Amino acid sequence: MRILLVEDNRDILANLADYLEIKGYTVDCAQDGLTGLHLAASQSYDLAVLDVMMPGMDGFTLCQRLREGRNNLPVIMLTARDTLDDRLQGFSSGADDYLVKPFELSELAARVEAVLRRSHGGANRLLAVADLTLDLDSLEVFRQGKAIKLNPIGLKLLETLMQRSPSVVKREQLEEAIWGDDCPDSDSLRSHIHQLRQLIDKPFDIHLLQTVHGIGFRLAPPQAS
Amino acid sequence: MRILLVEDNRDILANLADYLEIKGYTVDCAQDGLTGLHLAASQSYDLAVLDVMMPGMDGFTLCQRLREGRNNLPVIMLTARDTLDDRLQGFSSGADDYLVKPFELSELAARVEAVLRRSHGGANRLLAVADLTLDLDSLEVFRQGKAIKLNPIGLKLLETLMQRSPSVVKREQLEEAIWGDDCPDSDSLRSHIHQLRQLIDKPFDIHLLQTVHGIGFRLAPPQAS
DNA sequence: GTGCTATTGTCAATGAAGTGTCAAAAAAAA
């Protein structure tokens, strides 16, 4: 696991770096925000630990830059207790966790471990088909970066289709996935498929939700196997 | 607060002792491990600060003896920078924290404060979602630097939502988190969610507490992945 | 190709279920 550590105080920096290395992490250090940003851009890290108070680019700004440019690199912020209140409004910069100075090193280790667990092996189950994604934990649906709001049934339908993509899913299988054993009399599956199409396909050029006449439906880019 | 300080170098010992006493602690000193052990056995301390390199009984051994004999006296170890193995051994012997020489006195004070706060109070856990924070020890809630006062149920609700953020938390999970197995007959969860919204979302522009119809609620900034 | 039939797409309306809101009663705490 690689950690990027940005902290302007040389002693604290050395202390934290030593400790994290003892814990088995590979640590790269920077003493100012700009250096940290460059490192983050040129290297690949699993986690960034940023001090808030730094000359030049402060931790908040650095965190925001990281969030803009790269994929979601987890961030832990270090902040002094007496500046906590004033700076809370800057906390929308998107850090994953915060640590108030002074803190124990073991506390830092616990946070690092927790954040890494959450971001890596964590319960972040994400389904993706082409440019369509479904996060099974937050139940957020995105296509081409746009958020899409779905009903519970729409979500269940999409989940089933995505999990089996690009296979065809039979109507009966879809109905069972939604209603279990007691399906409604008339086939209201049609309506739900229609509604799902309206939301995930209609606003876009490429249509992913395809009908296989007499059998069922499949979710896949056209002419894929 | 009583601190036991064990350090063989007379000058350093005096320096540290003076500083800690200025900071308001009561400090007992020992210049070797055996004396330190006797003091620890006969007196009652809140914290021990031990040098690693000492003639006779070294800091590690002393730390282990302390751990064997007495209840959990918190220990901070002082170790030289160039001895990495020492540090590893320090943690296996059960120290709560350690400091690499040379260090600033203010750094020592910070560690002492942190260790004492944890051993007396709880761990300093701070949950954060966007600009909303919840300190699990003091049970203080802040948003944009403003303090927010919450009921016990509101706190429990917020804690559960923050811990799982940005995942959706099902109604049943929230109800179980609050009431355990015997939930109230009617769904008073609605009222509590409503009240929580009034306090943490209504006064602000960005609403964090989102409802996922038919499923539950989630605490997250809108549209964020 | 033509016509027939089963299947599917489309849409609006209905009723059901879930939710937001508020205030008063009940319970608990101070």
Next chain:
DNA sequence: TTTTTTTTGACACTTCATTGACAATAGCAC
């Protein structure tokens, strides 16, 4: 007691699921 917290019920409102009707399409037999 007084105060705070929690529960409950009522009502309005939103969202959802289901249904039925009709049009459009695909597949099949001829």
